[in-house]
Amino acid sequence: MSVARVRFTVFIAILSLSSCLALSQNTRPKVGIKTFANPSNYSRSTIGNGLTDILSTELSNTGKFNIIDRQHVDELTKEIDFGASGYGKKSSFAQKGNLLGAEYLLMGEVTNFSYTEQRGAPRNKVNLLGPNTIVIDYIKNADVRVDFHLIDVSTGEHVVDEAGIGHASAKSETSEFYLWQQIISGSGSFESSSSLIGKATTDAVKDVVRKLSSLSDTVRQRASEAALNAGMDSLGEAKGEVAAEEGGGLWILGGIGSANGLRVGDHLRLVHENVVKDKSGNIVYRKPMEIGSMEVTDVSQPDHAEARFLPAAGAAPVSPKASDIVTVDIEYAKKLRGAPSTTTASQPAAGASNSAPDSNSAQLQQSLKRADGYMRDHFWPQALDEFQKAAASNPNDLHVLEGQAVSHYALGDFLEADAIAEKLLAAGGTLRFPIAHFHSMGLCTGEMTIQHGKLAYTGGKGDDFDIPSQSLSAIEVRKIAKGMMANEKLPDWPMLHLRFRDSGGHEEDYQMMPYMYSTADLLSGKNLASAFPMGDSDVSQMQKFEESIVALVGKYVK
Numbered sequence: 001m002s003v004a005r006v007r008f009t010v011f012i013a014i015l016s017l018s019s020c021l022a023l024s025q026n027t028r029p030k031v032g033i034k035t036f037a038n039p040s041n042y043s044r045s046t047i048g049n050g051l052t053d054i055l056s057t058e059l060s061n062t063g064k065f066n067i068i069d070r071q072h073v074d075e076l077t078k079e080i081d082f083g084a085s086g087y088g089k090k091s092s093f094a095q096k097g098n099l100l101g102a103e104y105l106l107m108g109e110v111t112n113f114s115y116t117e118q119r120g121a122p123r124n125k126v127n128l129l130g131p132n133t134i135v136i137d138y139i140k141n142a143d144v145r146v147d148f149h150l151i152d153v154s155t156g157e158h159v160v161d162e163a164g165i166g167h168a169s170a171k172s173e174t175s176e177f178y179l180w181q182q183i184i185s186g187s188g189s190f191e192s193s194s195s196l197i198g199k200a201t202t203d204a205v206k207d208v209v210r211k212l213s214s215l216s217d218t219v220r221q222r223a224s225e226a227a228l229n230a231g232m233d234s235l236g237e238a239k240g241e242v243a244a245e246e247g248g249g250l251w252i253l254g255g256i257g258s259a260n261g262l263r264v265g266d267h268l269r270l271v272h273e274n275v276v277k278d279k280s281g282n283i284v285y286r287k288p289m290e291i292g293s294m295e296v297t298d299v300s301q302p303d304h305a306e307a308r309f310l311p312a313a314g315a316a317p318v319s320p321k322a323s324d325i326v327t328v329d330i331e332y333a334k335k336l337r338g339a340p341s342t343t344t345a346s347q348p349a350a351g352a353s354n355s356a357p358d359s360n361s362a363q364l365q366q367s368l369k370r371a372d373g374y375m376r377d378h379f380w381p382q383a384l385d386e387f388q389k390a391a392a393s394n395p396n397d398l399h400v401l402e403g404q405a406v407s408h409y410a411l412g413d414f415l416e417a418d419a420i421a422e423k424l425l426a427a428g429g430t431l432r433f434p435i436a437h438f439h440s441m442g443l444c445t446g447e448m449t450i451q452h453g454k455l456a457y458t459g460g461k462g463d464d465f466d467i468p469s470q471s472l473s474a475i476e477v478r479k480i481a482k483g484m485m486a487n488e489k490l491p492d493w494p495m496l497h498l499r500f501r502d503s504g505g506h507e508e509d510y511q512m513m514p515y516m517y518s519t520a521d522l523l524s525g526k527n528l529a530s531a532f533p534m535g536d537s538d539v540s541q542m543q544k545f546e547e548s549i550v551a552l553v554g555k556y557v558k
Contacts, residue, residue, distance in 0.1 A: 017263045028063075028065050030101055031059070031102060031103070032073040033059075033070050035052045035074050036049075036055075036146065039112070041242070042184045051110060059208075059209055062213050064213055065195070077107075077398065085267075104149075106148060106150050106151055108148030110144070110145070113143075113197070117138045120139065121136075126522055132327065136173065137173060138172060138173070138174065138176075140170050141168075141169045142169070142196040144167075144197070144200040144203070145164070145166075146164040147161075160212070160379075166200040166201060176197070180196075183197065223354065234261050234446035235262070235333055236328065238261075240253045240254055242270075242321065244322065250297065251294065251306070252296075253326055256304075257304050258300070263299060263336065264296055264299060265296060265298060265336055266333055267295055268307060268326040269290055269293055269326065269329075270293055271288050271290050271327070272289055272318070291318040292310055292320075293310045293312070364390050367386045369400055374386060375407070377508040378516075383407045387403040387407060396426065404416075405420040409545050412544075418551070418552075422552070422555075425451070429451075430450070431450045431451075433514055433516055434448075435496075435513065436513050436514075437510055437512050438480075438511045446458050446459030446464070447459075448514070451557075455475075457512070465500070465510075471502075472500045472558055474499045475550055475553050477543060479493070493532075499514075
């Protein structure tokens with residue numbers, strides 16, 4: 001092979017690689033990050049700036065977003081009125097347009113940046129190689145919370161409203177109070193610090209990144225849908241006319257083509273204008289008449305297209321004529337591109353079969369897929385929003401009802417949740433939620449299932465049960481039995497207490513706790529307080545949920 005050919009081959013390979021990388025970059029959502037606001041009580045510190053630096057780096061390292069240079073974002077966003085609440089206003093976003101090409105703006109505030117330490121009593125430390133020393137132990141706790149909002153730049157709509165939370169605790173012989181004072185005064189930095197507050201900050205940032213990363217597919221899909229909608233707008237405004245007959249049933253169209261976003265397979269409405277003239281030959285009346293449609297067969301030119309004539313069914317055969325007008329059938333174009341139709345779908349009657357095909361089934365399945373993803377990540381507001389969208393397609397779908405009920409329960413909307421859960425169970429559906437079973441050896445996690453006439457638990461350690469209504473003796477909400485795990489310091493939390501007879505007729509006694517209100521991603525450890533980190537409000541929500549479960553079981557299982 002000649003040197004010139006080798007160089008040409010290498011050039012083509014590099015060009016192809018560059019094109020692939022450019023395509024990959026272009027498919028990622030473009031995000032501009034506005035420096036996060038400092039905690040209100042530490043306005044002079046550099047906390048917000050330092051945290052944003054870490055976040056920018058970590059988010060970029062995921063490879064799921066294109067992060068726009070933050071140097072000018074803060075300056076540009078000064079012109080946007082975010083309002084007293086810190087939320088973007090649609091009018092401001094629409095007027096300002098893109099921020100350096102950003103599709104999304106990430107903004108927020110460090111709402112908690114706290115450090116506490118408790119000084120213990122001096123104690124004698126034995127030193128085998130020298131004299132004993134007097135030391136003091138410090139019990140230290142650091143907490144960081146970042147409330148963040150991912151905003152669609154073009155509309156001002158909040159795509160994500162979430163919080164990243166970090167916590168770190170330690171017991172050591174070293175105080176970090178002086179370092180803490182330096183950080184909050186602005187004279188010290190935590191970005192590269194191995195301090196406790198540095199670890200808590202890192203955990204909070206990782207929580208933000210995890211939540212944004214898991215939503216990147218949804219954000220990308222929103223960008224795709226926005227581009228598709230823009231394409232639909234362009235198609236809706238497109239108008240062409242019949243220019244010439246090509247032969248073989250094919251016609252050339254002028255004034256419309258690939259520049260309008262036209263695709264092979266698109267259908268066009270064909271309109272002929274009937275002209276009425278008087279005796280003198282003057283046009284006195286024009287009457288547009290749709291005489292059929294055309295199917296696009298070639299769009300290789302920006303302003304011309306080739307199409308096949310499709311006569312109107314049942315109508316007298318009329319051939320296209322030069323200057324006949326063509327416009328795009330938008331509903332057909334949406335189907336061709338997989339976009340949801342704007343035609344109002346008829347809603348199924350109450351009690352209709354959930355297995356019947358739905359005219360909006362593709363849109364329904366897309367909403368359910370997104371909703372299930374949000375539920376896995378415990379993004380309950382977003383999950384509920386998607387389930388509500390799915391309900392617009394089929395309000396009686398059992399999957400939709402279950403998702404709405406669980407999301408409402410997780411958000412503390414108990415009246416709405418109870419009503420939907422009852423509708424779900426009355427229709428023969430299933431209500432499922434995560435739950436833990438406690439015994440002397442520790443805890444087992446699994447899923448509780450409520451159905452008409454049956455209560456079941458599915459775990460991973462062979463302690464599953466399936467309780468028909470006649471075998472359930474009692475279910476009630478109790479405080480944790482103090483003797484259950486004797487070696488632990490137990491929190492005063494409510495539990496679901498179950499008594500039932502197994503298949504052999506033996507009486508079983510189970511203590512269980514739903515953990516959908518826990519802030520932990522994974523349950524670990526034997527200690528309940530560490531396995532289920534929850535505040536007082538979370539515990540209160542959990543007790544209300546347990547009381548709802550008891551009522552549902554009493555009505556539909558027993």
